[in-house]
Amino acid sequence: MIPDLGEEEAQAAAEAIRSGWVAQGPRVARFEQEFAAAVGAGHGVAVSSCTTGLHLALVLLDIKPGDEVIVPSLSFIATANAVRYVGATPVFADVELATGNVTVETVDAVRTERTRAVVAVHQGGVPFDTAALRKAADGWGVGLVEDAACAAGSTAYGAPAGTGARVAAWSFHPRKLITTGEGGMVTVDDAASATRLKRLREHGMNVSAADRHASKQPVLEAYLETAYNYRMTDIQAAVGLVQLGKLAGLVAQRRQLAARYQELLADIDGLVPVRDPAYGQTNYQSFWVLLDGFRASRDEVLTELAARGVSARRGIMAAHLEPAYADATPGPLPVTERITRESLILPLHHRLTETDQDHIIGVLRELATR
Ligand SMILES: *Cc1c(COP(=O)(O)O)cnc(C)c1O
Numbered sequence: 001m002i003p004d005l006g007e008e009e010a011q012a013a014a015e016a017i018r019s020g021w022v023a024q025g026p027r028v029a030r031f032e033q034e035f036a037a038a039v040g041a042g043h044g045v046a047v048s049s050c051t052t053g054l055h056l057a058l059v060l061l062d063i064k065p066g067d068e069v070i071v072p073s074l075s076f077i078a079t080a081n082a083v084r085y086v087g088a089t090p091v092f093a094d095v096e097l098a099t100g101n102v103t104v105e106t107v108d109a110v111r112t113e114r115t116r117a118v119v120a121v122h123q124g125g126v127p128f129d130t131a132a133l134r135k136a137a138d139g140w141g142v143g144l145v146e147d148a149a150c151a152a153g154s155t156a157y158g159a160p161a162g163t164g165a166r167v168a169a170w171s172f173h174p175r176k177l178i179t180t181g182e183g184g185m186v187t188v189d190d191a192a193s194a195t196r197l198k199r200l201r202e203h204g205m206n207v208s209a210a211d212r213h214a215s216k217q218p219v220l221e222a223y224l225e226t227a228y229n230y231r232m233t234d235i236q237a238a239v240g241l242v243q244l245g246k247l248a249g250l251v252a253q254r255r256q257l258a259a260r261y262q263e264l265l266a267d268i269d270g271l272v273p274v275r276d277p278a279y280g281q282t283n284y285q286s287f288w289v290l291l292d293g294f295r296a297s298r299d300e301v302l303t304e305l306a307a308r309g310v311s312a313r314r315g316i317m318a319a320h321l322e323p324a325y326a327d328a329t330p331g332p333l334p335v336t337e338r339i340t341r342e343s344l345i346l347p348l349h350h351r352l353t354e355t356d357q358d359h360i361i362g363v364l365r366e367l368a369t370r
Contacts (some may be wrong), residue, residue: 012238031237040163041187043194046232050171050184054082061143067116092330101128117143122151125285153251156280178243180236201230270294315343
């Protein structure tokens with residue numbers, strides 16, 4: 001992933017610096033409004049990363065030590081880590097092969113009477129079945145946090161992937177479609193949750209520092225609860241506003257390149273590329289390919305691609321296989337382990353040309369017939 005950053009972002013950052021207002025201020029407020037509008041949410045609360053956003057989402061849902069929170073193991077490790085930040089226990093659910101996402105069935109299979117919430121991930125940009133999972137979570141009486149780190153520009157049921165979410169967390173890390181260097185956003189529909197989240201990211205203050213500084217009258221703040229400093233800066237938000245304007249174009253370009261990959265891969269035996277699910281569209285944040293009876297092993301493919309100047313990556317990680325989760329005792333996660341061991345992510349970025357794609361496909365075709 002190569003971020004699409006240019007002169008416009010550099011100018012915007014410079015303007016923020018020249019304005020003298022560099023910490024959370026008017027640009028953050030504008031970025032929150034514009035981002036929330038773009039994903040069909042009532043309110044956006046900018047934070048320092050998606051990871052800190054997930055933490056706040058779990059605090060918002062009042063998740064505590066002793067609670068269990070169901071998460072996919074097949075995700076960036078921050079999804080599971082956020083559960084541990086609130087002292088709760090992450091319980092790993094398996095995923096479905098086609099989307100790499102948890103389903104109602106895989107979540108239900110590991111649900112216990114201690115389950116208080118589910119963190120479902122729109123993995124690599126592929127939306128999970130929002131209608132089915134939101135309805136099931138409501139029926140079970142458990143909270144649903146949507147890890148939408150990769151999902152800016154993805155859709156489900158004809159709307160942006162975050163539309164209708166109880167609470168969703170987004171990432172603006174440079175490995176995602178749009179970036180602020182580091183940064184994240186939490187989106188919610190109701191004003192009370194937004195107010196609480198704003199307090200939680202800013203030391204528990206009842207008046208934001210920005211509002212206090214902007215006021216002509218002296219404002220005395222109060223600290224209502226023990227909270228965090230998870231703020232985004234106005235320099236980051238200035239960059240984010242420019243990036244947000246590029247989102248639709250970036251998604252369109254990625255979808256075009258992905259369609260071309262799919263076409264070229266169609267007659268190579270044993271390689272199954274990710275596709276749109278029936279209920280939505282992926283932004284192709286990650287274009288992953290599953291090896292299904294391919295002639296070479298995943299690592300052989302990665303090695304050969306690297307030798308030919310192509311930086312493909314291993315597939316999505318599985319948290320339960322990492323040392324940090326050695327003490328977890330998950331049930332069987334066969335699909336998770338299959339995807340993490342037998343998939344790879346092909347290069348897809350705004351500078352990828354058709355010539356690059358033809359070269360990559362050529363290497364894969366050679367490996368298939370060797
Ligand atoms: C990238 C990512 C995160 C972490 O985002 P940061 O903004 O880097 O904290 C969390 N969850 C998933 C699924 C991700 O891909």
